Amino acid sequence: MNRRHFLVAGALAATALTALPPSALLAQSPDWQTVLAEAKGQTVYWHAWGGDPKINDFIAWVGDQAQDRYGVALTHVKLASTADAVARVLAEKEAGITTGGAVDLIWINGENFAAMKAQGLLQGPFAESLPNWNLVDVAGKPAVVTDFTLPTEGFESPWAMAQLVFEYDSARLPTPPQSLEALQQWIIANPGRFTYPQPPDYLGTTFLKQLAYGTLADPAVLQKPVDDASYAQTVAPMWAWLDAVTPHLWRAGKAYPQNEPALGQLLADSEIDIGFAFNPGRASAEIAAGTLPDTMRTFTLAGGTIGNASFVAIPFNAAHSAGARVIANLLLDPQVQARAQDPGVLGFQTVLNVAALPAEDRARFEALDLGIATLPPEAMGPALLEPHASWMIRIGQDWVERYGVAQ
Amino acid sequence: MPNKPLPSPRPTSKAGALLRQAPRLTVLLLVAPVAAGLFGTIAPVLRDHAAPMQAVLTWQGLPVAVMLSVKTGVLSTLGALVITLLVVASLGDGRAFRLIQHLLAPLLAVPHAAAALGLAFLIAPSGWLARLVSPWATGWQHPPDLLVLNDPGGWALTLGLMAKEVPFLLLMTLAALPQTDARRRVLQAQSLGAGRVAGFVVGVLPTLYAQLRLPIYAVLAYAMTVVDMAFILGPTLPPTLSAQIVIWMNDPSLSGRDLAAAGATLQVALVLTAIVIWRLAEAVASRLLTRAAWAGLRAPLADRMARPIGLALGFGFAGLLFSGLAGLGLWSVAGLWQFPDATPETLSLTTWRRAGPDLVASTGLTLAIAAVATLAALALVLACLEAEQRFSLSPGANGLFILYLPLIIPQIAFLPGLQSLSLRLGVEGSWWAVAAAHLVFVLPYVFLSLAAPYRSLDPRFRLAAQSLGARPLRLFVTVILPLLLRPILTAMAVGLAVSIGQYLPTLLIGGGRVETLTTEAVALSSGANRRLIGAYGLAQTLLPAAGFALAIALPAIVFRHRRGMEART
Numbered sequence: 001m002n003r004r005h006f007l008v009a010g011a012l013a014a015t016a017l018t019a020l021p022p023s024a025l026l027a028q029s030p031d032w033q034t035v036l037a038e039a040k041g042q043t044v045y046w047h048a049w050g051g052d053p054k055i056n057d058f059i060a061w062v063g064d065q066a067q068d069r070y071g072v073a074l075t076h077v078k079l080a081s082t083a084d085a086v087a088r089v090l091a092e093k094e095a096g097i098t099t100g101g102a103v104d105l106i107w108i109n110g111e112n113f114a115a116m117k118a119q120g121l122l123q124g125p126f127a128e129s130l131p132n133w134n135l136v137d138v139a140g141k142p143a144v145v146t147d148f149t150l151p152t153e154g155f156e157s158p159w160a161m162a163q164l165v166f167e168y169d170s171a172r173l174p175t176p177p178q179s180l181e182a183l184q185q186w187i188i189a190n191p192g193r194f195t196y197p198q199p200p201d202y203l204g205t206t207f208l209k210q211l212a213y214g215t216l217a218d219p220a221v222l223q224k225p226v227d228d229a230s231y232a233q234t235v236a237p238m239w240a241w242l243d244a245v246t247p248h249l250w251r252a253g254k255a256y257p258q259n260e261p262a263l264g265q266l267l268a269d270s271e272i273d274i275g276f277a278f279n280p281g282r283a284s285a286e287i288a289a290g291t292l293p294d295t296m297r298t299f300t301l302a303g304g305t306i307g308n309a310s311f312v313a314i315p316f317n318a319a320h321s322a323g324a325r326v327i328a329n330l331l332l333d334p335q336v337q338a339r340a341q342d343p344g345v346l347g348f349q350t351v352l353n354v355a356a357l358p359a360e361d362r363a364r365f366e367a368l369d370l371g372i373a374t375l376p377p378e379a380m381g382p383a384l385l386e387p388h389a390s391w392m393i394r395i396g397q398d399w400v401e402r403y404g405v406a407q
Numbered sequence: 408m409p410n411k412p413l414p415s416p417r418p419t420s421k422a423g424a425l426l427r428q429a430p431r432l433t434v435l436l437l438v439a440p441v442a443a444g445l446f447g448t449i450a451p452v453l454r455d456h457a458a459p460m461q462a463v464l465t466w467q468g469l470p471v472a473v474m475l476s477v478k479t480g481v482l483s484t485l486g487a488l489v490i491t492l493l494v495v496a497s498l499g500d501g502r503a504f505r506l507i508q509h510l511l512a513p514l515l516a517v518p519h520a521a522a523a524l525g526l527a528f529l530i531a532p533s534g535w536l537a538r539l540v541s542p543w544a545t546g547w548q549h550p551p552d553l554l555v556l557n558d559p560g561g562w563a564l565t566l567g568l569m570a571k572e573v574p575f576l577l578l579m580t581l582a583a584l585p586q587t588d589a590r591r592r593v594l595q596a597q598s599l600g601a602g603r604v605a606g607f608v609v610g611v612l613p614t615l616y617a618q619l620r621l622p623i624y625a626v627l628a629y630a631m632t633v634v635d636m637a638f639i640l641g642p643t644l645p646p647t648l649s650a651q652i653v654i655w656m657n658d659p660s661l662s663g664r665d666l667a668a669a670g671a672t673l674q675v676a677l678v679l680t681a682i683v684i685w686r687l688a689e690a691v692a693s694r695l696l697t698r699a700a701w702a703g704l705r706a707p708l709a710d711r712m713a714r715p716i717g718l719a720l721g722f723g724f725a726g727l728l729f730s731g732l733a734g735l736g737l738w739s740v741a742g743l744w745q746f747p748d749a750t751p752e753t754l755s756l757t758t759w760r761r762a763g764p765d766l767v768a769s770t771g772l773t774l775a776i777a778a779v780a781t782l783a784a785l786a787l788v789l790a791c792l793e794a795e796q797r798f799s800l801s802p803g804a805n806g807l808f809i810l811y812l813p814l815i816i817p818q819i820a821f822l823p824g825l826q827s828l829s830l831r832l833g834v835e836g837s838w839w840a841v842a843a844a845h846l847v848f849v850l851p852y853v854f855l856s857l858a859a860p861y862r863s864l865d866p867r868f869r870l871a872a873q874s875l876g877a878r879p880l881r882l883f884v885t886v887i888l889p890l891l892l893r894p895i896l897t898a899m900a901v902g903l904a905v906s907i908g909q910y911l912p913t914l915l916i917g918g919g920r921v922e923t924l925t926t927e928a929v930a931l932s933s934g935a936n937r938r939l940i941g942a943y944g945l946a947q948t949l950l951p952a953a954g955f956a957l958a959i960a961l962p963a964i965v966f967r968h969r970r971g972m973e974a975r976t
Contacts, residue, residue: 047919050930053761053939077919078930083657087664088918091823095830102836102918111659172549192552198643200658255557255643261936269533270549270746290742290753291938405468405645 027131035322036070042323043073046312047085048107050078051261054285058346061339066330072323077103082112089121089315101317105324108156108313110148110202114389116313117155123314125154126325132332133157137353142385143309144351149223149388156311159331160340161349162278163307163383164206164300165375167264171295173273179302180214183274184245191248193273197263198256198404200396203278208395209387210306211238222387226394235395239402246403253403268292278308280380281347284371288344296373300381307383309351334361343371423879427798429790433850434809436787440825440847441812445675447824452669459665463673468645476648476674477681479561479641480631483568488623490569490724491576493717495584496607497710503718508581510725512900512955513948514574517728518908520929521944523639525731526567528738528937531556533746535734541747550746557642564641568630570724576619576626578901582859583618587611602707609700613693620689621807622855625814627685628678632817635910635929648674652819671820678817732948739941758938765927766946773907773923773950776838780845781902784853785895791854792861793883796869810854813847818911826915836918844912849902856901860894892965896958904951924950 044066050056056076063074079085085106092101108116116122127133136144136158144158145151168176177186187194197204213219215237221227227234246253250272257263260277267275268291277283286292312331314324330336334357337350347370354365370376452459463469498504517525528534533550541547556563589611596606637650645651648670655667738744742753794800825844829835868890872882888895910925917926928943 045920050927051936053758053931053936057761075920078922078927079919080930081657083659084914084919086659087656090664091827091830095827097830102920115659200654251552251554251557254554254559258638258643265937266533268745269531271533289757290755293743293745401467403644405471 029131031129032131035325038322039320039326040071042320043075044104044320044323044327045075045077045102046105046107046324046327047077047079047082047088047103049080049082050076051080054289054346058340062327062330062336065333065336066327069330070326072326074327082106082108086112086116086121089116089317090119092317093119093121098317100319101315102319103315104318104320105312105314105327107310109308109311110386111389111392113147113152113156113311113313114150116315117150121316122155123316123318123321124156126314127152127154127157127328129154130157130325130329130332132329135332135334135352135357137351137356140353141309141351141383143307143383146385147309147311148386148392152311156313157328157332158309158311158351159328159337160310160346161307161351161383162310163280163349163380164210164276164278164305165280165283165298165380166274166276166300167267167283167296167298167373168274169267169270169293169295170297171293172270176274176297176299178299180211180241183301184241186274187245188248190273192250192252194245194248195250195253195256195263195266195272196276197259199399201259203260203263203276204256205392205396205399206278206306207276208238208399209392210301210384211241212387212391212395213306213384214301214303215241219384222391223385225388226390231394235398238395239398242403279347280349281341281343281371281374283373284343285345285347287373288371294372298373298375300375300379302381304382304384306386308386310348334364338364338368341365341370342368343374347371347374423797426790426794429787429794430800430802430806433787433791434806437809437812437847437850440844441816441821443828444821444823444825445816447827448668448820449672449824451665452672454665457669459669460672463666463669468651469648472645472648472651473677475561475642475646476631476677479565479568479637479647480627481681481685483565483572483630484623484627486565486569487572487576487626488619490573490717490720491580492607492612493713494577494721495580496604496611497713497717498721499603507577507721507725511574511578511581512959513952514725514728515578515901516904516948516951516955517571517732518925518928518944518947519571519633520635520639521735521940521947522571522728522731523567523636524937524940524944525733525735526570526727527556527563527639527731528734529727529731530563535730535749538747538749547747556640559642559644561642561647564637564647566727567636567640568633570728571636572626572630573721573724576622579619579622579855580615582856583615586618586859586863587614589615601705602710604709604713605704605706608696609704613696616689618859621811624682624685625811625851627681628815628817631678631681632674632819634819648677649817649819656819667819668823671817671823674817675820678815682815732944735937735941735944737941738937739939739945741938758942762939762942766924766942769922769924769927770946770950772838772921773925776842776845776913776921776923777903777906779839779842780849780906781853781899783842783846784850784902785857785899787850788854788857788898789895792858793887796861797879810851814851822911822915829916835916836920838917838921841913841917841921841923842906844916845906845909848909848912849905852905853898853902856898857891857894860891864890889965893958893962896961897955900951900954900958903954907947907951 046059048055048059056078059074059076063076066072066074085103089101089103138145141161143161147156166176177183196207199205199208209222212222212235216222216234217237221234250266257266263275264277264282264286266272280298283292283296283298287294287296312328314321314328318324332352334352337352340346340348341350350365354362494504494507498507529536531537531550532553532555537545537547537550589607592610593603593606596610597603601609632649634649634653637647641647641650646654652667652670652674655663655670657663737751739758740754740756741751742755744751795802826835829840834840864887868886869882872886877886907923908925910929913921913923913926924943924947928940928947931939931943
């Protein structure tokens with residue numbers, strides 16, 4: 001860039017700074033313009049879990065936006081499990097396919113991210129150079145840059161916040177137990193009316209991690225890798241809690257639901273009285289869809305519940321990397337984030353710092369009716385950080401040994 | 408005379424020489440992908456002194472998981488076989504039997520996952536049956552805490568498997584029956600004082616079983632390796648071996664993939680062992696049957712028992728499948744539907760409206776793939792059968808075994824290997840590659856449906872046409888094909904249904920970019936959303952059912968003035 005151009009650009013930037021938010025400024029940067037030009041006309045294959053029609057509809061809507069705004073086509077490859085996409089990229093790497101891979105973008109987090117990053121299956125860093133990155137609430141929501149204690153280092157870009165909330169039908173259960181001790185007593189007093197998804201399902205493991213937070217003498221150890229020497233003694237109170245309730249679980253602990261939707265179905269069928277979900281807006285969204293009664297309510301536990309973020313990542317050999325970055329950036333757009341938070345659409349929590357948004361965008365969030373079953377932000381309680389991934393693996397394995405082979 | 412070669416009696420044309428190679432080409436098409444895939448799966452298991460295999464062998468759930476796979480597989484196959492034989496032996500060819508024949512097509516068309524989910528919704532403590540009698544008869548305000556589904560004994564899974572296996576075995580039996588001369592043999596036995604059932608068992612069963620043997624092995628292998636049904640109905644603490652393999656495959660740490668490969672290798676060994684043991688049991692049963700025949704088995708009382716039992720079981724299982732599907736259909740238009748309401752509180756078309764565009768899009772692609780795979784399979788099968796007739800080739804037992812290879816080797820054991828092969832060749836990710844993979848599974852079924860009617864076609868038709876001077880091609884096109892219209896259409900309907908139902912081959916070879924009704928349905932069913940599963944399950948059933956309906960309707964129109972000409976399936 002010669003001196004004259006530099007001056008012009010500087011003058012432009014100076015005027016722009018006063019008129020435009022930083023994201024809009026970045027969006028005009030020559031680097032990003034190059035990405036947009038490259039992305040135009042591309043078809044991005046986004047591999048994402050396809051088990052929820054609400055999410056599928058939302059992704060289709062994002063696709064329409066991408067087409068209208070940037071001329072990027074989006075195809076949602078509906079997966080039964082994220083591991084299918086991970087396996088796919090791994091198979092391509094083993095077959096020596098280093099360009100033109102089938103997967104452009106993956107909805108990912110936690111262990112899948114850790115595994116892909118460790119194997120060099122991801123492209124990056126890219127997240128922090130997205131124009132909308134400046135809107136992300138990095139200070140207030142540390143989970144957007146630390147995935148299961150692993151720093152994301154820009155190899156994945158967040159698009160939704162999740163926090164564990166418990167769900168119940170207030171018509172059947174007027175006052176739910178709001179601490180782990182109260183929950184334990186309630187389960188014993190009401191046999192067969194509570195259960196959790198079978199680990200290693202992620203929601204089932206999340207419940208175990210929540211137990212660890214609530215029962216361990218010093219939960220701070222969860223942020224470090226498992227220490228083999230003290231492990232057994234450290235987690236003993238957690239197993240004691242579970243041992244006490246297991247005979248009183250749904251089906252006396254002889255069968256468990258497979259995953260979050262299966263648990264939700266049990267609650268809808270009145271097979272259990274208390275369920276839980278990794279989405280504070282799920283109950284309201286289901287009420288809006290007419291599939292749960294409007295007497296459903298949610299609560300969190302005293303001391304807080306586990307919270308984490310959902311991310312998108314780009315495989316190392318993605319055929320349409322520029323298009324994938326455009327989609328990752330679009331997912332951070334205030335309009336898109338506000339739509340995701342609408343309980344009539346998804347009920348996902350935003351990753352943005354709403355208070356710092358320009359008035360027009362802030363108004364989109366303030367206008368949202370969060371729904372009758374959704375807790376207001378001040379009642380949510382603290383979001384506890386995910387433990388180090390080694391805890392999830394170790395606790396999951398131990399669970400299988402203790403309860404997973406019941407016969 | 409100098410050793411001048413004798414002129415061959417029938418000079419073979421170039422096309423004829425090509426035709427002669429058809430069986431070899433078919434065998435290659437079946438063996439090559441399975442062998443290449445198996446190799447790709449087993450090779451990693453042997454790395455590092457077979458460490459993954461050792462890890463699987465020391466997994467503490469292994470004994471129970473293996474027992475469950477064997478138990479549910481063997482019991483459901485045995486149960487389905489007994490019910491099929493009861494129906495065939497006791498119902499003769501009366502009205503009830505014809506009704507069952509008509510029900511067969513839609514029953515075959517119900518996809519396994521939809522059948523399992525329908526059944527699950529029917530028999531769960533919060534299911535339709537409980538809702539119908541609650542609270543007025545049971546007093547249940549909320550569902551009782553009963554372990555009906557996912558029971559540790561695997562009985563719900565066995566029941567579900569039987570419900571899907573009976574229609575398939577019945578179809579195979581109906582195809583084989585015409586060659587057993589059943590009616591005359593039973594009549595003859597009856598004239599000697601035996602009951603219908605005893606006459607069938609002694610006179611028909613030995614011949615019939617010889618033809619059913621391989622389909623039964625295929626059913627046994629399928630039942631022992633089924634994944635979708637095992638997840639929905641089977642136990643989970645631990646699950647069956649096949650379900651555990653999928654859990655390992657889905658392990659996010661990627662190290663589970665080696666375990667999955669080792670588990671799949673074990674699975675192949677398990678299936679082959681089960682088949683060998685089954686074969687030994689056949690020998691014992693055959694001894695016992697001979698002894699009973701020599702002792703003059705007549706069992707007239709068996710007839711009185713067998714008929715009502717056969718009727719009850721045959722229609723009972725059909726009823727289970729149909730009501731399960733009806734339940735799913737109702738869910739697809741349900742708004743709020745809480746326990747213990749017998750019907751939804753509100754009805755809505757939201758599910759269909761939402762799923763509509765995707766349904767239409769994936770239906771087109773599903774049909775295109777199914778049509779290509781089925782037509783290719785049909786061409787190969789017809790070429791094989793025609794070659795067999797024209798060159799008097801006799802298909803050995805080996806040939807038949809090869810035909811069943813893709814059905815007996817568990818899909819999960821060779822498809823991942825096949826995927827990496829196709830990745831290396833750069834042929835995956837397109838719809839025609841998926842159609843080619845489907846061909847491996849469609850071909851055996853098309854062959855099985857068509858072989859018997861083709862071989863039992865009255866040879867005098869051929870002779871008559873030849874004596875009138877018809878060349879082989881003309882004979883084939885103007886005589887054989889029209890005569891076999893009904894079995895050909897049935898074989899095509901079976902082929903379409905098989906292709907439409909394929910999940911793993913579509914997912915792995917299609918790279919996720921080829922979206923069929925079934926890949927969509929399986930992705931959606933991971934969300935356990937009964938409403939959507941209802942919509943997709945119905946669509947998945949209707950598509951092949953339309954094929955079967957055409958296969959029944961078309962010949963009826965074509966042959967309306969030529970009843971006697973029609974070859975029956």
